[in-house]
Amino acid sequence: MAVMRADLGKLSALVAERIGSELAEEHIRLRRLGEAPWTTDEELLFAQTVAMNESIRLSNSLVVEGQSALSPPEQETLTSMAVAHVLGLGRLQVLMDDEEISDIHVKGSSPVWVKLRNGVREQRAPVVDSDDELIDLIRRAATRLGRTERRFDSASPELNLQLPDGSRLFAAMEISMRPTLVIRKHQFSISRLSDLQLRGLCDPLTTSFLAAAVRAKRNMIICGGTGSGKTTLLRS
Secondary structure (H helix, E strand, C coil): CCCCHHHHHHHHHHHHHHHHHHHHHHHHHHHHHHCCCCHHHHHHHHHHHHHHHHHHHHHHHHHHCCCCCCCCHHHHHHHHHHHHHHHCCHHHHHHHHCCCCEEEECCCCCCCEEECCCCCCCCCCCCCHHHHHHHHHHHHHHCCCCCCCCCCCCCCEEEEEEECCCCEEEECCCCCCCCEEECCCCCCCCCHHHHHCCCCCHHHHHHHHHHHHCCCCCCCCCCCCCCHHHHHHHHC
8 A cells, every 4th residue: 555645744753853863963973073063055965865764764664564665756755854844844844945935824733824926825734733833843943944043932932033045934922822933935036126127016217216216325215014025125
């Protein structure tokens, strides 16, 4: 019988545990030898290698138990899920990697709402199985993905964080009925006024006015609602 997605989820937890254990051992070894800590890319490569080796071992174990071996796509999925759990944002990473998504809104273990680049809002499957799991996910992000390690607990129930790709993360717990997480993914492909004009977001007259105002060093206030493009306009 082929391994179903639910089973892959359970197996990914085992692989993630192995990754975490071996990473911890390597960190201890590096400190003992007085060597520099790994870079993010080195850590990712090590985690992927451990995950792939462990997925092969688990696949062989399934065969011994009389079940079907993991197919190459299943091994790839298992590896991605486990690495994302340890070094990334778990099941949320799939939404982060989707270039069509600009905003992600998570409330506990409820279905996730996303906003697409074209303004359409859609509901997606939950990214955690419980509210406590969402809190753990946010804490991992606060520890690993920010420029400095940040707290997320009763004493610090709000978290503002810039992720490595430039996206903004805001999370809250206890001050709301359920833990919440909001991620704004900035569109860095738009970085000039000409880009705004090309996409029909700014007409030629407004483009000329803004460019002239900047050259003249005039003071400007950029304001608007959430997702209206304030950061994109300021960067341009």
